[in-house]
Amino acid sequence: MRVGSQRIERLLNLLTFLLNSSVSKSAEEIRTSIPHYRASETQAAFKRTLGRDMQALREVGVPVEVDDGFNYRIEPKAYHLPLLNFTEEELSGLALASRIVSNLAPSLQEAAESALRKLSFGSWEDMRRAEENETDLEFQLLYGRGGLKPEKLQVLMDAVLNRHTVKVRYWARTSHQTTTRDVDPYGLVIHDGQWYLVGFCHLRGDVRTFKGIRIRSLSLSKPSQPNRSDFEIPQGFDLQAHVGVPRWSHPSFTPSFTAKVRFDKEVFWWVRENWGIYGSIEEEADAGILSVEVRDPDAFVDAILEFGRHAEVREPKSLRNKAISALERIVEAHR
Amino acid sequence: MRRQSDRSFSQTLNLLPYLLAKGEVRLSKAAADLRLTGSEVKQLVRLLQFCGLPPYGGADTFDCYVERGSVRLLAARGAPLRPARLTSEEALALAVGTHLAGQLVPSVSNAAGRLREKVALAAATQEVDVPLQVEREPQALARWLSFFRSAIANRSVAEISYYSLSSARLSERQVEPRKLHYSKGHWYLLAYCRLREQDCLFRLDRVREAVLTGESFLPRSKSMREPASTYEGDLFEADILLPEEEARYLGERELPYLKSVEYGLAKGMARIRVVSSSLPWIVSLVLKYGGRAVVERPDHVRRAVAEAAQEMLEKYRQQNEDTGG
Numbered sequence: 001m002r003v004g005s006q007r008i009e010r011l012l013n014l015l016t017f018l019l020n021s022s023v024s025k026s027a028e029e030i031r032t033s034i035p036h037y038r039a040s041e042t043q044a045a046f047k048r049t050l051g052r053d054m055q056a057l058r059e060v061g062v063p064v065e066v067d068d069g070f071n072y073r074i075e076p077k078a079y080h081l082p083l084l085n086f087t088e089e090e091l092s093g094l095a096l097a098s099r100i101v102s103n104l105a106p107s108l109q110e111a112a113e114s115a116l117r118k119l120s121f122g123s124w125e126d127m128r129r130a131e132e133n134e135t136d137l138e139f140q141l142l143y144g145r146g147g148l149k150p151e152k153l154q155v156l157m158d159a160v161l162n163r164h165t166v167k168v169r170y171w172a173r174t175s176h177q178t179t180t181r182d183v184d185p186y187g188l189v190i191h192d193g194q195w196y197l198v199g200f201c202h203l204r205g206d207v208r209t210f211k212g213i214r215i216r217s218l219s220l221s222k223p224s225q226p227n228r229s230d231f232e233i234p235q236g237f238d239l240q241a242h243v244g245v246p247r248w249s250h251p252s253f254t255p256s257f258t259a260k261v262r263f264d265k266e267v268f269w270w271v272r273e274n275w276g277i278y279g280s281i282e283e284e285a286d287a288g289i290l291s292v293e294v295r296d297p298d299a300f301v302d303a304i305l306e307f308g309r310h311a312e313v314r315e316p317k318s319l320r321n322k323a324i325s326a327l328e329r330i331v332e333a334h335r
Numbered sequence: 336m337r338r339q340s341d342r343s344f345s346q347t348l349n350l351l352p353y354l355l356a357k358g359e360v361r362l363s364k365a366a367a368d369l370r371l372t373g374s375e376v377k378q379l380v381r382l383l384q385f386c387g388l389p390p391y392g393g394a395d396t397f398d399c400y401v402e403r404g405s406v407r408l409l410a411a412r413g414a415p416l417r418p419a420r421l422t423s424e425e426a427l428a429l430a431v432g433t434h435l436a437g438q439l440v441p442s443v444s445n446a447a448g449r450l451r452e453k454v455a456l457a458a459a460t461q462e463v464d465v466p467l468q469v470e471r472e473p474q475a476l477a478r479w480l481s482f483f484r485s486a487i488a489n490r491s492v493a494e495i496s497y498y499s500l501s502s503a504r505l506s507e508r509q510v511e512p513r514k515l516h517y518s519k520g521h522w523y524l525l526a527y528c529r530l531r532e533q534d535c536l537f538r539l540d541r542v543r544e545a546v547l548t549g550e551s552f553l554p555r556s557k558s559m560r561e562p563a564s565t566y567e568g569d570l571f572e573a574d575i576l577l578p579e580e581e582a583r584y585l586g587e588r589e590l591p592y593l594k595s596v597e598y599g600l601a602k603g604m605a606r607i608r609v610v611s612s613s614l615p616w617i618v619s620l621v622l623k624y625g626g627r628a629v630v631e632r633p634d635h636v637r638r639a640v641a642e643a644a645q646e647m648l649e650k651y652r653q654q655n656e657d658t659g660g
Contacts, residue, residue, distance in 0.1 A: 005382050008344045012383075015348075020413040060345045061419040063459075080417040084453050093446040097432025100439065108428040115425035117349050117370060118418040119457060122356070124368035136487045137440070138516040141469065143589045160466050161427075173580050187466030193519030193588065213587045233466075244470025244520065266505050269543050270498060273475045298625070306623035308503060308615070309647055312654065320651070327648045329626030334641035 010036040014053055015062060019079060024071035061118075081118055091130035094119065099134060103141045105150055143193035147213030155218055156197060160185045163229035168197075169216040179203065182221050183210065184231040187239040198242045200231070208252065209242055248300035249278050249293065256293040259300060260315040263288055267310040289314065301326055343379065346371065350379050352417050354399065354408035362404050377401055426458035427465075434465040439517055441477035470520050479539045483524050486512045490551045493526075496544040497537055501568075501613030505543060506530070511552040515539075525562055527555055534562040568612035574631040575621065579605045581628070606631070618643045 013034050018025060031037040031046055040046035054064050054072065063078040086094065098116050102109035120127035148156070159166045166185055171178045181203035189196040195212030222230065241251060258279075263271045268288040272281055279292030294300045301322045304311050313323045349369055354360070366373045383397040398409040421429070430451055437447030455463070486493050493512060498505050510526035513534070517523075522539040572594065577585075579598055582605035586596045597606040611617055614636065621628045621640045630637045 005340075005343075007340050008347060008382055011344050012347060015415070016413045019415060056341055056344070059341065059422065060348060061422040061425070063420070078459065079419060080415065081420050081457055083417075084457060086453070087446070089443065089446040090450050090453070093433055093436055093443045093450050094429070096436040096440060096443060097429055097447075097450070099432075100435045101428050101432040104431070107424070108431060111422070111424040111428035112432055113370075114345060115421050115429050115454075115457075117346075118421060118425070119429075120368070121349075121352060121418050124353070128367065136484060136514055138514060138518075139439070140516070140518040141435070143519055147587065157427075161463065173583055176580070187468060189467070190469045191520060192470070211587070239466060239468045243468045266498065266503070270541065274540060302623050302625045305625055305647075306619050308619050308622060308643055309650065310503070312647075312650060324648065324651050326625035327644045327651070330622065330644040331641050331648065333626065333629045334637045334644070 006036070010034070011053055011056055015057060015074070018064070018072055018074040019076055021073070024065075024067060024073040026069070026071050030072065081121060083122070084119070086119070086123060086126075088126065088130070091123065091126055092134060095127070095131040095134045096137070098131075099137070100139050100141065103139055104146075105153055107150065107154070141190050141193070142195070146190065146193060146195040147211065148195045148215070152212070152215065152218050153195065155220070156185060156188060156195075159220065160188060162224075163231055163233075164224065165202075165221040165230040166199075167219050167221045168210065169218070170210055171214045171216055173211075173214065178216055183208075186233050186237060189239060189243045191244050196243075198239060206252070207237075207242070246275070246278075246299070246303060248296045248303055250295060253295035256295045257297075257316065258291055259294045259297075259313065259319050260289055260291050261304055262312045262314055263290065263307065264310045267307055294319070297322060343382070346375070347379055347382065348415065349418050350376070351383070351397075351408075351411060351414045354406060355411055355414060355416060357408075359405055359407045362401060362406055365406055376406065380406055421454065421458040423458065423460060426454055426460055427463060429454045430463040430465050431467060434467055435469055438469050440480065442481055476522060476539055479524075479542055479545060480515065480522060482545055483512050483515055483539075486547065487514065490554070492548045492550040492552050493545050494548050495537070495542050498541040498543060500541070500619070501611070501616045503615040503619065509548060510535075510537070511555070527552075528563075531563060536562045568614075570610055570612045571633065571636075572608055572610050573617055573633060573636045575607050575609065576600070576604050576629045576631060577607055577624065578627050579603050581605075581624065582607055614639050 013036065014030065017030065017033055025033075027047065027050060030050065031040070037046055037050065040049060054066070057064050062074060065073045065075065067073075094116060098109075098112040101112045116127070116131075145153075156166070158164070163184075165182050167180060168183050169178060169180045181201055183197065183202065184200040185197055186199045186207070187197075189198055189209070197210040197212065197215070198207065199210070200206070201208040245251070265286040268283075271290055272288065275290060275292065279290055282289040282291070297319055301313070301319065304313055304323065305326060313320045346369070350365075353365065353369060357365070362373050362376055365371075366376045369376070371379075380399050380401050383399045397411050397414065399411070400407060433447045433450040433454065437444040451463075483493070485491075490511075492509055494507065494509050496505055496507050508528055508530035510524070510528050512524055512526045514525040515522060516525055516536070524537040524539060524542070525534060526537060527533070528535040528537075582596050582598065585593055585607060592609050592611055594608040594610050596608075600606060609617065609620070617630075617636055618639050621630055622643065630640055
């Protein structure tokens with residue numbers, strides 16, 4: 001037999017032994033009951049092996065309890081997966097969930113896959129069907145790693161879940177400068193195939209969005225303590241408001257003014273679906289006028305020019321003039 | 336990454352209760368149900384045969400063997416009756432997955448909420464609140480997602496009105512839907528396009544209207560070709576000067592049309608080389624930089640940008656005169 005299989009046999013014996021004991025077992029009792037441990041040459045070697053095995057059990061989800069006198073116990077109720085019934089819709093949700101995370105990080109993919117194998121207990125066939133049924137959907141949430149190496153993503157995920165403040169060395173694209181700042185990470189956001197961190201920036205004294213790829217380095221601000229949280233997320237904070245919001249409407253720019261833009265029929269329906277939530281719509285015979293709150297006029301003019309002849313800024317006049325000067329610059333530069 | 340033996344151990348902890356529930360089962364079925372290969376199941380069974388445990392006496396605890404393609408478990412004293420609970424990592428992975436599934440596929444958002452509760456039960460931990468968000472898609476998308484999913488399932492031909500960015504106009508075409516694909520912020524429909532006579536990718540948010548024609552289609556043999564753009568034309572390259580910070584932003588995103596970026600030119604500029612088959616698309620790429628981007632070559636792209644900007648300018652001036660502005 002290979003070494004690996006000896007180890008598995010030993011782990012399985014250890015698990016079965018403890019799972020079937022109604023009382024805690026001492027290390028010595030374990031050593032005398034399970035032949036593999038008797039083979040240990042010294043007491044110290046045995047203790048090391050036992051310690052590693054207990055760790056291995058915990059890593060696959062076995063809740064090993066140990067008391068002060070080094071007596072071990074596995075409570076069957078805490079071990080066994082409860083009986084859960086999943087509806088067809090839920091099974092298909094699980095299958096989707098697993099496919100989706102597989103794109104985010106290899107560690108999540110492995111964990112989701114093994115979770116699915118556990119949860120399919122008792123409904124193996126239905127789970128199989130659900131997994132096969134979802135093949136009409138494919139997911140790619142990120143470009144490559146989405147701009148964050150797995151180690152950084154792990155640190156950020158943990159910090160977000162445990163509410164730990166992080167120290168971020170960040171390169172700002174516009175100022176071209178790298179600064180170090182403390183950030184209370186409120187959440188992670190995937191936008192345009194990239195990771196973003198949204199959090200309270202202690203340097204700026206406000207909520208800011210940080211693009212993952214521009215985070216040079218990252219660490220916890222204070223030594224980690226599992227049960228300590230460094231901050232609270234303000235009530236009503238909406239992560240959604242920071243995702244995929246066009247730059248011209250981004251809450252970090254203030255103040256705002258109302259702009260009116262006319263879109264022709266080729267593109268108006270798209271504007272209604274995608275930008276309708278930012279303002280109001282007036283439909284005309286073969287076109288429509290969008291009134292929106294604009295926070296960054298330059299970014300807005302850029303966004304309108306991208307529509308080419310299909311869009312025209314109507315109001316205010318200052319914004320219209322901005323569009324006109326931009327067009328004049330373009331004509332001039334391409335003469 | 337786990338050690339191989341830990342993975343096998345984990346698989347054993349799923350196999351045992353499975354065999355306890357089934358008694359006897361075809362090897363191939365066990366393999367399929369547990370997502371293992373036949374030889375992996377065999378290997379695990381062989382392993383179980385060796386597992387004996389005093390104080391149950393000399394007899395093996397697990398009496399288990401493979402015979403004529405079937406796995407049988409005769410005795411498994413003291414074996415766990417169900418798999419282990421989820422580890423915190425497994426629970427987190429599913430919490431993240433169901434959370435995102437609910438955001439990306441609106442039809443599962445109800446189930447996603449219930450699933451998060453069940454996952455928390457399965458892990459014996461508190462329900463994890465996952466502060467994770469993918470960008471929002473427009474409302475109409477939910478409709479097209481379910482429309483095309485059922486069209487795929489029923490092999491129904493759909494007639495769509497589609498705005499193609501590369502031609503900068505709406506067009507009508509019949510398509511045979513094959514697959515839906517979420518990629519980097521957008522849902523796409525992969526379909527055989529009867530207009531282009533090949534597989535094309537359609538961005539769902541640019542589908543203006545879609546109806547079933549009532550015709551169903553026969554599955555086509557899978558094309559070896561990459562799905563085409565919805566627009567027909569020869570590929571050409573263009574060099575564009577951009578402020579460095581804008582070029583960096585593009586460079587961060589591994590864009591398929593971006594061939595190269597050259598930094599460190601005079602006046603803080605960078606040169607990007609893009610490749611496309613669509614002139615209207617490149618024109619709109621340049622327009623959206625509001626004069627900060629300049630096409631260096633080729634000449635026909637330079638001219639097209641100047642003409643488009645000139646046409647827009649005249650429209651603005653015309654409108655100014657009309658309103659006395």
